[in-house]
Amino acid sequence: MNGVHDMGGMHGLGPIAPDTDEPVFHADWEKRVLAMVIASPTRGNIDAGRHRRELIPGPDYLRLSYYERWFEALCAMLVGSGAVSAEELASGRADPTAAKATPRLAAGDVDAALSRQGSYLREGPAPAFKPGDAVRARNLNPVGHTRLPRYVRGRLGVVERAHGAHVYPDTHAHGGGEDPRPLYTVRFTARELWGPDAAPDDNLRLDLWEPYLERA
Amino acid sequence: MAHDHHDHHDHGQDPPSDIALRVKALESLLVEKGLVDPAALDAIVERFEHKVGPRNGARVVAKAWSDPAYRERLRQDATAAIAELGYTGGQGEHMVAVENTPGMHNLVVCTLCSCYPWPVLGLPPVWYKSPPYRSRAVIDPRGVLAEFGVTLPAEIEIRVWDSTAEVRYLVIPERPANTDALDEAALAALVTRNGMIGTARL
Numbered sequence: 001m002n003g004v005h006d007m008g009g010m011h012g013l014g015p016i017a018p019d020t021d022e023p024v025f026h027a028d029w030e031k032r033v034l035a036m037v038i039a040s041p042t043r044g045n046i047d048a049g050r051h052r053r054e055l056i057p058g059p060d061y062l063r064l065s066y067y068e069r070w071f072e073a074l075c076a077m078l079v080g081s082g083a084v085s086a087e088e089l090a091s092g093r094a095d096p097t098a099a100k101a102t103p104r105l106a107a108g109d110v111d112a113a114l115s116r117q118g119s120y121l122r123e124g125p126a127p128a129f130k131p132g133d134a135v136r137a138r139n140l141n142p143v144g145h146t147r148l149p150r151y152v153r154g155r156l157g158v159v160e161r162a163h164g165a166h167v168y169p170d171t172h173a174h175g176g177g178e179d180p181r182p183l184y185t186v187r188f189t190a191r192e193l194w195g196p197d198a199a200p201d202d203n204l205r206l207d208l209w210e211p212y213l214e215r216a
Numbered sequence: 217m218a219h220d221h222h223d224h225h226d227h228g229q230d231p232p233s234d235i236a237l238r239v240k241a242l243e244s245l246l247v248e249k250g251l252v253d254p255a256a257l258d259a260i261v262e263r264f265e266h267k268v269g270p271r272n273g274a275r276v277v278a279k280a281w282s283d284p285a286y287r288e289r290l291r292q293d294a295t296a297a298i299a300e301l302g303y304t305g306g307q308g309e310h311m312v313a314v315e316n317t318p319g320m321h322n323l324v325v326c327t328l329c330s331c332y333p334w335p336v337l338g339l340p341p342v343w344y345k346s347p348p349y350r351s352r353a354v355i356d357p358r359g360v361l362a363e364f365g366v367t368l369p370a371e372i373e374i375r376v377w378d379s380t381a382e383v384r385y386l387v388i389p390e391r392p393a394n395t396d397a398l399d400e401a402a403l404a405a406l407v408t409r410n411g412m413i414g415t416a417r418l
Contacts, residue, residue, distance in 0.1 A: 008327030008378065010351040016363045018343050018415070020408075024265050026342070029239040034264065034339070035257035036243060046382075050329055066330065066345045068235055075242065083251055092241040093248075100250040107255035114263060115335075117295075117304040120382040147380045149327055151354065163310070166381060183381055190374075194355055201373040204354055207381035 001143050002150060004058035009151040009194070013062075030067040037070055038114070039105045042077040047173035051145035052077050124165020124180030127210065133159045134216040135186060137208065145173035148212040155192050156216050160205065161185040168209055182210040269338035272303045273386055274407035276336055278400045280313070281391040291315075294386065298336060308335035308384055314377065315388040316414075321372055322387045323361070323414035325353035326379040333384035337412060344413065354378055364415040387414045 007013065025031045037043065052073040053061075061069065078084040088095055105113060129135060137152040147169050163183040171179035186208050190198035232240075246252040276298055280287040290297040294311040298304075311333060314322040326332065327350050332340040343349050353360050357374045361367070368374065377385045389411040395403060410416035 006328055007347055007351040008325075008353075009355045010347075011355075013347040013351045016343050016346065016348045016352075016360065018364050018410075019341065020410070022341055024269070024339055025261075027233075027236065029233075029236040031261040031265075032239050032243055032257060035260035036239075036246065036252060038260050039252045039256050040246075041251055053329065062347060066342070071235065071239060071242075078246075078251075084245065084249065088245060088249075089242070092245055094245060098249065102250055103253040103256060104251075105256045106253055107259045110256050110259035111263060111267075114260070115305045117299060118306065118309050120309055147328060149378065149380065151327075163381075163383065169381075183383075185383070199358065199370060199374065201371075202357065202376070203373070204376040204378060206378045207383050209381070 001054060001145065002141060003054050004061050005054045006150050008149045033067045033071045033074070037074050039103065040074060040078065041083050041101070041104050042074070042081050043104070045172065047145060047167070047169040048175070049073065049077065050169070051173040052080075054145065120166045121164050122167060122178060122180035125182060125210075127162050127164075127182035127184070129159045129162070129182070129184060129210070129213065129215070131159050131161055135159055135184075135213040136216040137186070138212055138214055140212065142170065144170065146170050146212075148208060149206070151193060152186075152188060152206060152208075155188055157186040157188040157192070159184045159213075160187045163207070166209070168211070170209075170211070184208055184210070184213070186213070264339050268303075268305075268335060270336075270407075270409035270412065271404070272301070272338075273333070273336035273409070273412045274404040275301055275400070276303070276313075276386065277388055277407045277412065278403035280388055281395075281403055282400050290388070298386075303335040305335045307331070308333050310381075310383045311336070311386060312383055313386050313388050314375070316390050316417075318390070319372055320375060321368055321414065321417070322375045322377060322385070323353060323357050324377045324379065324385045324387060325350060327351070327354055328378075328380060331379035331382075331384065333386055336386055337409060341409070361415065364410065366415065366417055387412050389416075389418045392418050 053069050079086050136156050139154045165180035166183040168179040168181040185205050188204050190202035247254050280290050290313045294313040298311050330340055330345040357376050408416050411418050
């Protein structure tokens with residue numbers, strides 16, 4: 001979706017304000033939001049989680065802080081999955097007739113679970129491109145989730161590395177299964193993306209799935 | 217900015233913010249329904265406050281500087297080389313180490329959200345997650361670096377890595393001059409978080 005989250009290349013969003021010595025969290029509630037997102041029964045589909053945050057209306061997305069966005073998306077996913085009803089969320093009280101669940105993650109299992117090495121690599125179709133191939137990012141404008149940023153659509157690049165088939169976010173975010181597709185690191189020159197005023201030797205690399213690309 | 221960062225070291229003299237109350241209410245509800253274990257939430261917070269952070273990445277960098285065989289393994293398969301040091305888990309599933317050279321500087325961003333290599337760098341700083349950095353790192357990396365106090369001559373190539381998939385990037389800065397006598401621990405102490413994102417030179 002062409003949402004405000006896809007902000008690569010925009011101007012006017014303010015100064016960066018680096019803070020070299022900032023704490024991990026800036027308020028106690030941020031800690032609880034992070035932990036609830038990780039422990040939530042809705043955890044498990046990273047693409048659906050990202051898409052839920054993208055669905056926050058643009059003006060709100062820009063106004064909210066990072067953990068506020070996470071909180072809004074968590075509430076929406078809890079209700080959307082049926083884990084919590086809208087009435088429960090509004091009242092803060094559990095429906096007394098609902099069965100009590102068992103937490104997905106117990107305290108003693110946290111470090112092992114969070115250290116477990118997962119992978120998004122899957123058996124999948126053979127790659128159509130190889131390193132060195134010239135490709136063009138397709139001009140696609142899906143209304144759903146995609147990881148093809150607007151700033152590379154229609155632009156020419158070169159495949160630099162093939163990563164094998166990875167879980168495909170555009171399908172996975174919408175409950176359509178993992179649908180693995182070949183993933184590539186694609187190199188674009190800064191001038192191809194931003195025009196003749198860009199520094200001649202600067203370049204960018206993005207990881208793009210095969211359906212985002214066509215042979216050039 | 218819209219961030220409303222109350223100082224929470226004042227022992228409750230300010231009333232809690234609306235968001236703090238809503239978060240507390242949600243946690244109470246989830247605990248009451250048996251959906252989360254509050255002790256597990258404490259353990260998650262403890263992990264990211266005290267166990268996982270940029271000191272992990274600094275150890276990877278220092279080892280790469282001092283052990284050529286390790287550096288080669290990092291080039292071939294950074295995920296496995298980083299796992300050798302015990303750094304594994306979510307947001308580190310597919311690691312790639314990118315090495316700065318005298319003529320080339322790497323800069324990492326996630327324009328679409330805030331992807332970041334958690335096992336080696338911990339949770340990202342606010343600026344990394346913010347719209348100003350996400351928007352401009354790709355179109356004006358030299359201007360962004362200048363805001364971090366880094367000015368690169370025009371002849372140094374800048375490579376920007378936009379983390380659009382589940383591959384995560386760790387910048388290996390150049391080893392500072394006159395550090396031959398330092399052991400890995402002393403070298404690791406020289407490595408900064410921003411150096412491993414690419415918004416600092418060491």
